[in-house]
Amino acid sequence: MHKQKKRQQLKTVGVTLSHEDSNFDRQNQKLQCYHYTMRQSTTLPKKRGKGNTIFLIGKKTEKIILSRFFCIFAKYYSLYEDMSLSIQNVSKHYGSQLVLDNINIHLNAGEIVGFLGPNGAGKSTLMKIITGSIEADNGNVAVCGHKVSSNNLITKQLIGYLPEHNPLYLDMYVKEYLTFVAGFYDIKNKDKRVLEMIERTGLSNECHKKIGQLSKGYRQRVGLAQALIHNPQVLILDEPTTGLDPNQILEIRQLISDFGKDRTVLFSTHIMQEVQALCQRVIIINKGKIVADATESDITQKADNSLFEIEIKENITEQELAHATDKIVSIKKTADGKFELVATQDIRQDLFILATQNKWTILTLKQIEHSMEEIFRQLTNNE
Numbered sequence: 001m002h003k004q005k006k007r008q009q010l011k012t013v014g015v016t017l018s019h020e021d022s023n024f025d026r027q028n029q030k031l032q033c034y035h036y037t038m039r040q041s042t043t044l045p046k047k048r049g050k051g052n053t054i055f056l057i058g059k060k061t062e063k064i065i066l067s068r069f070f071c072i073f074a075k076y077y078s079l080y081e082d083m084s085l086s087i088q089n090v091s092k093h094y095g096s097q098l099v100l101d102n103i104n105i106h107l108n109a110g111e112i113v114g115f116l117g118p119n120g121a122g123k124s125t126l127m128k129i130i131t132g133s134i135e136a137d138n139g140n141v142a143v144c145g146h147k148v149s150s151n152n153l154i155t156k157q158l159i160g161y162l163p164e165h166n167p168l169y170l171d172m173y174v175k176e177y178l179t180f181v182a183g184f185y186d187i188k189n190k191d192k193r194v195l196e197m198i199e200r201t202g203l204s205n206e207c208h209k210k211i212g213q214l215s216k217g218y219r220q221r222v223g224l225a226q227a228l229i230h231n232p233q234v235l236i237l238d239e240p241t242t243g244l245d246p247n248q249i250l251e252i253r254q255l256i257s258d259f260g261k262d263r264t265v266l267f268s269t270h271i272m273q274e275v276q277a278l279c280q281r282v283i284i285i286n287k288g289k290i291v292a293d294a295t296e297s298d299i300t301q302k303a304d305n306s307l308f309e310i311e312i313k314e315n316i317t318e319q320e321l322a323h324a325t326d327k328i329v330s331i332k333k334t335a336d337g338k339f340e341l342v343a344t345q346d347i348r349q350d351l352f353i354l355a356t357q358n359k360w361t362i363l364t365l366k367q368i369e370h371s372m373e374e375i376f377r378q379l380t381n382n383e
Helices: 067-076 123-130 152-158 174-182 190-200 216-228 246-259 272-278 296-300 318-324 348-357 372-379
Strands: 007-011 015-020 052-055 085-094 097-107 112-116 138-143 159-162 234-238 264-268 281-286 289-294 306-312 328-335 338-343 362-368
Touching: 085 123, 097 123, 097 138, 097 289, 112 123, 112 272, 123 138, 123 234, 123 264, 152 159, 159 216, 174 190, 174 216, 190 216, 216 234, 216 246, 234 246, 246 264, 246 272, 272 372, 281 296, 281 372, 289 296, 289 372, 296 372, 306 348, 318 328, 318 338, 318 348, 348 362
Parallel strands: 015 052, 112 264, 112 281, 159 234, 234 264
Antiparallel strands: 007 015, 085 097, 085 138, 281 289, 306 338, 306 362, 328 338
């Protein structure tokens, strides 16, 4: 039985949209079909009364895609209500080499996530798949609830991307280039937004120079400014602080932190201090597989072995201390009465019992937390 289609009116900021009910999932507030028809013209009509009206009537007219309509819809409608990144069962081969092996990640709005891994682990490949630059062999990536594979035009409006090798037009001036990039998006007060991004990324003194005249650090800032200029909901940064001096790194970290308060940020880095300073969550990839996905504190607690430090008043040997338990892997004497012990489990109670039995005086006994560098080496050891 033919289901009668109902035309519905959806009011947005300055725009009224009319579409077919069969193309809209009202419960989830998501556009399901992006091919529309118009009665006369593909050009958005001029302002009439309180707002614009776009008639999208399913008659016998040619199906078209309205790029500008997508910009307005993505900017003003409910796509932003689901600010998340979902990666499900994604795999990728380069020839016979498996680069990504069944990757599953979900990022929520307000999360700043560090993406770590050795060179060649698959970090940049996954980021290119997220942004739609390359396709996955298997699996799905969804940005704000929209599949990248089928809704690439929408997802590009929602993503800001700074690639590992920052592609810039070196013959263009900084301000000229950012204005050029802003022209890809439906940005109100474009010139004002360009000036705002120049100031926020610390380019005020360099904006009248050609990009080719800038240092590597300032070129990186230009790349970050273009990624942020359309105020995206998901920000993908591939080693964003490469080439920056310590002061610039702190400024960029603050910018990323401010941006990530109500949006999703995924950035790769080899600098562990960045992870500790910025991230609520850490994902580690090795040989195309996710080997850790948790908070920094949770990851450091999951080390293969635990490290302990003990100081005893009496002058004892490593051999005497080793009698405490068979959980001890190694003992190193660092000074008179001071020892570092590596064990498979918590051995503080065992050491206390041994000291009591031998009437030793314990001056210090503590467990030492593993650093992210140590955990990273354990999880990505290729041997």
